[in-house]
Amino acid sequence: MPAIQIDDLTRAYGDVTAVEELSLTVAEGELFGLLGPNGAGKTTTMEVLTGQIVPDSGRVRVLGVDPVTEPTAVRELVGVLPEKESPPSFMTPREYFDFVGAVRGLDDEAVDERTDTWAERLGFAEKLDTMATDLSRGQQQKVMIAGAFFHEPAVVFIDEPLANLDPIVQERVKRFLREYREAGNTIIITTHDVDVAAELCSRVGVVHGGGLVADVRPAELSAEETLLDVFLDRVDATVEGGVAADD
Numbered sequence: 001m002p003a004i005q006i007d008d009l010t011r012a013y014g015d016v017t018a019v020e021e022l023s024l025t026v027a028e029g030e031l032f033g034l035l036g037p038n039g040a041g042k043t044t045t046m047e048v049l050t051g052q053i054v055p056d057s058g059r060v061r062v063l064g065v066d067p068v069t070e071p072t073a074v075r076e077l078v079g080v081l082p083e084k085e086s087p088p089s090f091m092t093p094r095e096y097f098d099f100v101g102a103v104r105g106l107d108d109e110a111v112d113e114r115t116d117t118w119a120e121r122l123g124f125a126e127k128l129d130t131m132a133t134d135l136s137r138g139q140q141q142k143v144m145i146a147g148a149f150f151h152e153p154a155v156v157f158i159d160e161p162l163a164n165l166d167p168i169v170q171e172r173v174k175r176f177l178r179e180y181r182e183a184g185n186t187i188i189i190t191t192h193d194v195d196v197a198a199e200l201c202s203r204v205g206v207v208h209g210g211g212l213v214a215d216v217r218p219a220e221l222s223a224e225e226t227l228l229d230v231f232l233d234r235v236d237a238t239v240e241g242g243v244a245a246d247d
């Protein structure tokens with residue numbers, strides 16, 4: 001069974017078509033990158049897959065479950081770090097993990113152990129009891145990454161996983177993502193950073209104007225054709241002329 005199956009997905013906001021006839025299958029165990037310029041339809045696709053919005057047409061499955069008819073079942077299966085989210089400002093990271101643990105049905109011992117593991121892994125142990133409003137943007141991002149993986153879901157969706165992180169933490173997150181994938185899990189990242197997609201992902205789908213315009217395994221690209229070359233070619237852009245309007 002594929003981790004993700006999307007057939008002819010279309011979703012509009014009023015007269016703006018954000019995703020149009022998008023089809024894509026992601027196998028279990030992939031670290032898949034949804035790469036595209038601003039406004040390409042990445043977030044909309046992710047929101048349909050995670051049961052946050054319903055499509056206008058098309059068929060979507062996450063580990064065989066339909067997020068349209070069974071959004072609660074999908075939310076139990078997956079971890080999500082959406083765009084622009086931060087821990088509640090009035091909670092400390094420790095309280096936030098207690099909250100995530102309660103929602104995810106973890107016992108106190110597991111919550112304490114995972115809180116310590118994540119604080120150690122991403123280096124925020126000294127901030128565990130600091131109110132989130134007093135954390136830096138990068139520290140908040142660390143807490144949100146930990147929250148998305150906290151219940152060790154088989155499928156995780158993350159928007160721009162490395163945003164706001166310093167180079168040392170970026171390397172730690174990359175290492176963790178690779179190890180998590182090697183353990184058989186599936187990770188879907190959305191990004192407009194070509195270098196991140198090329199370095200991190202086993203497979204990259206380039207999205208533009210709401211459709212899939214390339215499906216690439218970065219490791220199989222030659223030195224003559226980098227992922228940036230594919231990206232610029234398929235989104236019909238030049239560095240001099242900027243990115244073609246997609247809507």
Ligand SMILES: Nc1ncnc2c1ncn2[C@@H]1O[C@H](COP(=O)(O)OP(=O)(O)OP(=O)(O)O)[C@@H](O)[C@H]1O
Pocket residue numbers: 013016017018019036037038039040041042043044045083192247
């Ligand atoms: N709530 C909304 N109301 C109206 N239009 C929207 C809404 N959300 C997204 N759109 C439009 O849908 C299109 C796709 O947006 P989406 O957020 O899916 O793109 P994206 O690839 O995630 O972009 P970015 O990289 O900038 O986050 C854009 O034209 C955007 O303006």
